[in-house]
Amino acid sequence: MSEKEILAQLIAMSRELGRPENDYVILGEGNTSAKIDEEHFFVKASGKYLADSDENTFVKVKLNGALAILDKDNLTDDQIKELLFAACADPDSSIRPSIETTFHAFLLSLPGVNFVGHTHPTPILAMMCSINAENIIRGRICPEEIVFCGPESVYVEYGDPGLALGKKIRESVYRYIDKHGCNPKVIYVQNHGLIALAGTADEVIAATAVACKAARALTGAMIFGGVRYLPEEDVERIYVRPDEAYRLEQLKRARNR
Numbered sequence: 001m002s003e004k005e006i007l008a009q010l011i012a013m014s015r016e017l018g019r020p021e022n023d024y025v026i027l028g029e030g031n032t033s034a035k036i037d038e039e040h041f042f043v044k045a046s047g048k049y050l051a052d053s054d055e056n057t058f059v060k061v062k063l064n065g066a067l068a069i070l071d072k073d074n075l076t077d078d079q080i081k082e083l084l085f086a087a088c089a090d091p092d093s094s095i096r097p098s099i100e101t102t103f104h105a106f107l108l109s110l111p112g113v114n115f116v117g118h119t120h121p122t123p124i125l126a127m128m129c130s131i132n133a134e135n136i137i138r139g140r141i142c143p144e145e146i147v148f149c150g151p152e153s154v155y156v157e158y159g160d161p162g163l164a165l166g167k168k169i170r171e172s173v174y175r176y177i178d179k180h181g182c183n184p185k186v187i188y189v190q191n192h193g194l195i196a197l198a199g200t201a202d203e204v205i206a207a208t209a210v211a212c213k214a215a216r217a218l219t220g221a222m223i224f225g226g227v228r229y230l231p232e233e234d235v236e237r238i239y240v241r242p243d244e245a246y247r248l249e250q251l252k253r254a255r256n257r
């Protein structure tokens with residue numbers, strides 16, 4: 001796929017995630033990204049609205065420059081912004097990458113991940129802001145959720161958007177890869193929102209939609225007296241594993257980190 005085609009797909013995905021009737025984001029909430037090649041990616045610029053995405057909404061960033069920020073400690077927001085700006089492929093760019101760019105860089109560095117969509121959907125926030133946040137997403141409730149959101153979700157405790165959250169996401173995702181031998185499809189962030197990651201833009205859209213539907217179903221199940229999760233053997237049977245070579249490559253990368 002050419003850089004132009006990747007940008008077109010990212011724009012379409014972002015507009016879909018930003019549609020007001022979806023209730024995934026309002027105003028400038030949320031951010032999206034796409035891998036261009038092994039060295040570059042597009043990410044939403046700070047302050048832009050997903051619903052109005054066009055060619056001027058995204059910044060081209062050097063992957064290694066953004067990844068290196070995650071290995072630093074105790075940076076202020078201004079220092080992160082400076083390093084992110086230095087990682088921009090176009091030094092004359094008038095728009096700046098979102099402060100959450102570091103976790104996009106990390107997720108896009110995983111083999112097989114080409115698109116990332118981060119949103120703040122109200123049904124997900126209702127769960128993530130509850131005292132049962134971690135517990136309620138611990139299982140799967142219907143076959144579609146297993147197919148589109150994977151056998152399990154990643155749960156990440158609250159961290160300041162920017163460096164602290166980026167580090168927590170990296171740690172939790174590596175733990176998931178070690179356990180399952182494949183990438184997660186959805187990440188839930190306490191008191192914050194949802195991240196969907198996938199090979200295609202359509203899969204990101206589907207994972208976000210299904211996660212929101214599951215969140216509404218979970219809310220209803222709680223009202224009806226409690227959630228009946230699917231037994232693990234059913235989840236295992238329904239989940240279609242990625243091919244073996246792909247899984248081995250991921251494990252190798254995870255071990256070399």
Ligand SMILES: [Zn+2]
Binds near residue numbers: 030120
């Ligand atoms: Zn966010």
